[in-house]
Amino acid sequence: MKFTSTLIKGKLIKRYKRFFVDIKVNNSVLTAHCPNTGSMMGLLDKGNDVWVTKNNDPKRKLKFTLEMIKVNKKLIGVNTHRANRIVEHALKNKVIKEFQLVKNITPEFKYSKDTRFDFLCDKNIIEVKNVTLLRNKDLAEFPDAITTRGSKHLINLINSIEKNYKPYVLFLTQIQGISNFRIAKDIDDNYYRNYKMAKKAGVKFLAYRCALSSKEIKIEKKINIIDE
DSSP: OSSOOEEEEEEEEEEEEETTTEEEEEEEEEEEHHHSOOOTTOOOOTTOOEEEEOOOTOOOOOEEEEEEEEEEEEEEEEEEEGHHHHHHHHTTTTTTTTGGTTTOOEEEEEEETTEEEEEEEEEEEEEEEEEEEETTTTTTEEEOOOOHHHHHHHHHHHHGGGOEEEEEEEEEEETTTOOOOOOOOOOHHHHHHHHHHHHHHHHHEEEEEEEEOOEEEEEEEEEEEEOO
């Protein structure tokens, strides 16, 4: 997924009201939209390098969008709205080896009256989770806050097996150069228990990391999932 406009670099001042971030660019301060509903644990230290895009749509109240933050010399993609676009690009270009043979890719698959999954690829359901939590040097984690929605998805993925679907959760690790992933059970033990139950039931779990730059974000390689 290539950025359609040049990214603007600045320094983080603060995040507030969940969806707002103040950023210092040169000698001015701009307010950007923060497209991430998670806690963004470990990412929000004042002075962190950040990158934003600008959108001149007159209907938008905030012209800037937070895209990436640099933490411990690693670029981290925080715009959750881009996660599905990154995965869709990878699916179409046969980057994810588990889905290289699929013929039909359907985004926003309506599974039931109250549930949508991110993709249906032939009979494979794919639910994408954007990963930004980095508490250890080479270990990404999910979630960064309690996610009742995530647990609901796991239960529905288990149920989908009875309907002859093949369910997957893809942890899209938007953290530069990371090699390992695990579930943050200390943050959401209920999600961890549902993860273990789903795995036992036959739901498949994948973790792929991204390569990030000011030009594009793309899936780079599969990484190891650590079970504890």
